[in-house]
Amino acid sequence: MLKLPIYLDNNSTTPMDPRVLEAMTPYFLQHFGNAASRNHPFGWEAEEAVDYAREQVAKLIGADPKEIIFTSGATEADNLGIKGVFEMYASKGNHIITATTEHKAVLDTCKHIEKLGGEVTYLQVQPDGLIDLKELEAAIKPNTILIAVMYANNEIGTVMPIKEISVIARKHGVLVFTDATQAVGKIPVDVNKDGIDLMAFTAHKMYGPKGVGALYVRRKNPRVKVTAQMDGGGHERGMRSGTLNVPGIVGFGKACELCMLDMEADTKRVSKLRDKLETSLLLLEEAYVNGSREHRLPHVANISFKHVEGEGLLMGFNKNIALSSGSACTSASLEPSYVLKALGLGDDLAHSSLRFGLSRFTTEEEVDYTIKAISETVIKLREMSPLWEMYKEGIDLTTIEWAAH
């Protein structure tokens, strides 16, 4: 039986897997201890649970448990990773290379660093959303300390060539940080095979709880250190003070374990559903996929429906289907998605986009319902779109002098 509303906004957050909740529950009630309490069983239980979760998390990304620093989420991990390296390696240099399509948690952290006297290069991406490796290498200078490029993009799902990036970085003795929030748990991520030195990720994008994430910090070849951004009791090997969120961490561990177990089967099933959704929607005239289709997360699709405005489109079905749009009709700036614009998309196409994020729990029935609802709404809105009418009359919309507004 189809249950409404349908949730297809899994790049924002995922529902928790019931198995994760089950693992967490005892740590709210019976085992509520502080993992830093060394002198009684309550503390020991909590510490043991955290240690176990740390192993589960490390295993998913091919790391050593000692390399996992628990944080409140990916935003904090982004801040700690980038600011922490900037401070720790100040004597080596002050230049960071990143890309224009990064998440705000990285971009705004970089802006902050610029205010502190750091130097940041923002690489443009190609129309498919990938950075040009030659451009990356050319941007490296003697004072470059860090390359911060995301593993997979949150809006278009494009997967960056992290392995190739790290080869270049190694050659020049530069550290690699990656925000892998959207990738970990969805596609194989291995910090050693990928040559990653620091990596931010979070539980709630992989069927775990909100409010817990991690920063991976390499301990060998090379040994990487970050300056703490949160001072206090010296938790997490002095890199992140603050009482550990034990139930959250337990849930994070369980979520990682499940992702490792289910990844292959999930990917196979979900990518098939994504492809069905995408090919069906592309049957509509003037519908385009944004970003690389080849180098892409298996559960993500970002599609523009030309001559229909995204927010207006969402309104046609958002009571029954949860989705995001690259349009920003509500924001004061009226600026559409900076990620889509970075691909070179015109503002009109950026305003016309929808982002689909499927999950482990998405069913074929839900996909079929979505295809029908969106197709009908696009057709209906195009009938009332003056742009569609002009397009159908063969008028080149770029030749029209639009009233500035």
Place this chain on the structure above:
Amino acid sequence: MAYSEKVIDHYQNPKNVGTLDKSSKNVGTGLVGAPECGDVMRLQIEVDDAGMITDAKFKTFGCGSAIASSSLATEWLKGKSVDQALAIDNMAIVEELNLPPVKIHCSVLAEDAIKAAINDYRAKNGMEKIQFEESVVH
């Protein structure tokens, strides 16, 4: 952000969607907004010899509030004289549709579309275009 019921109703059952013959002397067409800004409105009026608006049609590319604002505008225009139409203020649309502050620009666009349509009609019929003050919000 939740839409008001009136916005939802206009969105689901828009009034007067369509196209009038823009080459006709009795028809005034206003095309305002820009695709880059995420909204384009085309509003048309048909005026009889007595200066009464006998028909109004719209087509809009935009969010639900933009669609509702233009749908409402066409309803208000029908049966009004051109002079009465000139008095339609965007804030009346805001009130009628309960538009939140971030959507006020949609009502401004509708007011601009009305004025543009009237000016087009005037120009076609040998009348001088009315100079309007710049819209505040855009």
